[in-house]
Amino acid sequence: xxxxxxxxxxxxxxxxxxxxxxxxxxxxxxxDICTEAGVSKGAFYHHFPSKQSIFLALMQGWLGxxxxxxGAVHKDTVPETFIEMTNLxxxxxxxxxxxxxxxxxxxxxxxxxxxxxKAIIAPYRHFTESFTKLIADGIAEGSLKPVDSQVAGQxxxxxxxxxxxxxxxxPHGANWEKTARESMGILMNGLEKNKGDQ
Amino acid sequence: xxxxxxxxxxxxxxxxxxxxxxxxxxxxxxxDICTEAGVSKGAFYHHFPSKQSIFLALMQGWLGxxxxxxGAVHKDTVPETFIEMTNLxxxxxxxxxxxxxxxxxxxxxxxxxxxxxKAIIAPYRHFTESFTKLIADGIAEGSLKPVDSQVAGQxxxxxxxxxxxxxxxxPHGANWEKTARESMGILMNGLEKNKGDQ
Numbered sequence: 001x002x003x004x005x006x007x008x009x010x011x012x013x014x015x016x017x018x019x020x021x022x023x024x025x026x027x028x029x030x031x032d033i034c035t036e037a038g039v040s041k042g043a044f045y046h047h048f049p050s051k052q053s054i055f056l057a058l059m060q061g062w063l064g065x066x067x068x069x070x071g072a073v074h075k076d077t078v079p080e081t082f083i084e085m086t087n088l089x090x091x092x093x094x095x096x097x098x099x100x101x102x103x104x105x106x107x108x109x110x111x112x113x114x115x116x117x118k119a120i121i122a123p124y125r126h127f128t129e130s131f132t133k134l135i136a137d138g139i140a141e142g143s144l145k146p147v148d149s150q151v152a153g154q155x156x157x158x159x160x161x162x163x164x165x166x167x168x169x170x171p172h173g174a175n176w177e178k179t180a181r182e183s184m185g186i187l188m189n190g191l192e193k194n195k196g197d198q
Numbered sequence: 199x200x201x202x203x204x205x206x207x208x209x210x211x212x213x214x215x216x217x218x219x220x221x222x223x224x225x226x227x228x229x230d231i232c233t234e235a236g237v238s239k240g241a242f243y244h245h246f247p248s249k250q251s252i253f254l255a256l257m258q259g260w261l262g263x264x265x266x267x268x269g270a271v272h273k274d275t276v277p278e279t280f281i282e283m284t285n286l287x288x289x290x291x292x293x294x295x296x297x298x299x300x301x302x303x304x305x306x307x308x309x310x311x312x313x314x315x316k317a318i319i320a321p322y323r324h325f326t327e328s329f330t331k332l333i334a335d336g337i338a339e340g341s342l343k344p345v346d347s348q349v350a351g352q353x354x355x356x357x358x359x360x361x362x363x364x365x366x367x368x369p370h371g372a373n374w375e376k377t378a379r380e381s382m383g384i385l386m387n388g389l390e391k392n393k394g395d396q
Contacts, residue, residue, distance in 0.1 A: 104306040111299045121368050155381040158360030170319050183353040190388030
């Protein structure tokens with residue numbers, strides 16, 4: 001019974017991704033999502049109190065996957081860890097491609113609605129804190145220069161946000177995976193100790 | 199007569215910024231904008247063939263201002279020029295704050311509509327090309343390492359896009375002007391020749 005409930009929940013979420021992608025958040029109704037998923041409205045509301053809540057669940061699920069992926073990366077030094085993390089980017093780009101219109105609408109709502117805003121800002125701040133901690137670890141282990149670790153953490157998040165946004169909006173404007181990897185390399189050159197001329 | 203026409207045009211554009219900020223692109227009608235501006239619908243359509251065209255004009259006007267500002271920055275070396283450019287950021291943040299919801303809707307439409315997409319991608323590619331050229335100049339003058347200038351140009355645009363987006367969505371999450379200046383400093387450390395330990 002538990003398993004069937006989980007299946008229904010994920011069927012609804014998959015259907016919501018498809019409907020939001022085609023019609024946008026405002027354009028896709030709960031009815032549309034139920035029809036696409038082949039479930040009743042009762043089943044929908046059993047799992048999600050509102051259309052906004054499924055939107056938030058999708059967002060958090062996606063950011064959670066990135067978080068788990070990043071957390072699993074461990075290399076000998078902090079600079080190597082950051083470079084290794086860029087290997088996750090193909091998956092991030094692929095996931096963002098389908099969902100970008102939805103996330104743009106989410107950001108749009110965040111700029112107007114305090115509840116959505118809180119839901120979107122928390123994971124961003126969490127990413128910034130994780131990267132800040134990693135930079136601080138690098139300074140402590142002696143691999144990174146004694147920079148302001150918070151600024152460096154924010155720099156990495158900003159670069160990642162900008163790369164994903166550009167990569168999805170302008171997929172043929174560059175080889176974004178290569179650009180992302182080399183961008184991180186330039187940043188690490190600026191942060192690493194004992195890095196002189198090349 | 200010419201002057202009065204210019205005044206009407208800019209009155210309509212100011213009114214559109216206010217209406218889009220309050221109601222969003224879809225929510226603000228041409229009627230709303232005309233009422234806010236105190237002009238007739240005839241006057242509106244004399245200046246703008248559609249609501250989308252005024253949206254594009256606002257976008258291009260804003261990006262044009264940034265472009266003029268960046269183009270006016272000239273320092274002795276390329277790294278100094280990039281650092282000096284970050285002094286323009288307070289204006290960019292201030293202008294983006296009012297307009298972010300509008301731009302998010304613009305990006306959203308760009309992800310669905312080829313005409314809007316072309317209008318938004320052209321200036322981004324132009325910024326990337328300008329920065330790429332400046333990096334190439336820095337390599338030629340010997341102040342920057344012989345990096346892939348296009349990757350470095352894309353890195354700078356990505357960082358800027360990410361900083362503006364985060365700065366506007368989470369204004370109290372950081373001192374974004376300071377973060378932007380220091381981020382550029384880290385990036386320049388990674389790019390500059392003759393930069394060893396600090």
